[in-house]
Amino acid sequence: MKLKICSFNVNSIRARKDLILRWLQEKExxxxxxxxxxxxxxxELFPYEDFEKLGYKAVVYSQKAYNGVAVLLRVDINRIIRGIGDNYFDQQRRVLSVRSGDLWIINVYAPHGDLRGEDKYYYKLDWYNRFFQFIKSNFSPDEKIVMVGDFNVALEDIDVWDPELLKDSIGTMPEEREVFKKILDWGFTDCFRYLYPDKKQFTWWDYIGGAVWRDEGMRIDYILATKPAVEHLRDVYVDIWTRKRRKPTPSDHSPVIGLFEDII
Known part of the structure; x- marks a missing residue:
């Protein structure tokens, strides 16, 4: 059985609902x-019924106006974990974990951060350290886990369109890369880079100045997998169909899709 797992920062489900539904019916x-x-x-305001018509059950962990994550599934689930078990950090609803069979799916929206020294800069680093503790306490690298999402970090210089221009900016600072890599070192593989070690492929482009048409972007959305899950990986790709359009208005991110075989 083939399984397609997709990560998509939609930048407001209300603004993007029609585009997503069209994409799911026409493209993917x-x-x-x-x-x-x-x-x-x-x-309670998530458009559950629209996705149910396409065969999806929606598990949602969200809040008004900011943040929020959802997992839509056409497979059965047997466990749900909302948040990271921390009252302070879970005020911003950023992590949702679900299990289907023996496969865990962890959906993540990491903080954007800010310039070095600003409050949001420290919040991002602190959140990552607390998230790492959540992963260590609740999971094992020997389990089948696929973790996806917008991590707001470009891991390497190849993951940004101009490494010199963007050096030491939000998403490329060494300390941001370090806290993200700590999670990978625990037991996750960057699936896209595993299959395509030298390929430049971005997932986010600024709305300003037509950056997407010049491919001036960053790769900050990932599909990560533990070793037992990577063994089932067949492909990873970015679908820019939803991004390279003016109507319906796109998100500033494109979906990242992983193809796995016999993982459940």
């Missing part, structure tokens, strides 16, 4: 697990 009809970030709506 066989996505089994769709992980959304920045849904920006209260859980």
């Amino acid at each position: 009809k066989d996505i089994d697990i769709l992980c959304l970030q920045e849904v920006k709506v209260q859980e």
Whole structure:
């Protein structure tokens, strides 16, 4: 059985609903697990019925106007963990974990951060350290885990369109890369880079100045997998169909899709 797992920062489910539904019906009809970030709506106002018509069950962990994550599944689930078990950091709803069979899916929207020394800069680093503790306390690298989302970090210089221009900026600072790599070192593989070690491929482009048309972007959205899950990996790709358009208005991110075989 093939399983398609997708990560997509939609930058508001209300603003992007029509685009996502059209994309699912016209372009990517066989996505089994769709992980959304920045849904920006209260859980009770999420458009559950629209996705149910396409065969998805939606698990949502969100809040009004900011943040929020959702996992839409065409497979059965047997466990859900909302948040990271920390009252302070879970005020911003950023992490949702679900299990189907023996496969864990962890959907993440990491903080954007700010310039070095600002409050949001420290919040991002502190959040990452607390998130790392959550991963260590609740999971094992020997389990089948696929973790996806917008991590707001470009891991390497190849992951930004101009490494010199963007050096030491938000998303490329060494300390940001370090806290992200600590999670990978625990037991995750960057699936895209594993398959395509030398390929430049971005997932986010600024709205300003037509950056997407010049491909001036960053790779900050990832599909990560533990060793037992990587063994089932067949492909990873970025679908820019939803991004390179003016109507319906796109998100500033593109979906990242992982294809796995016999993982459940």
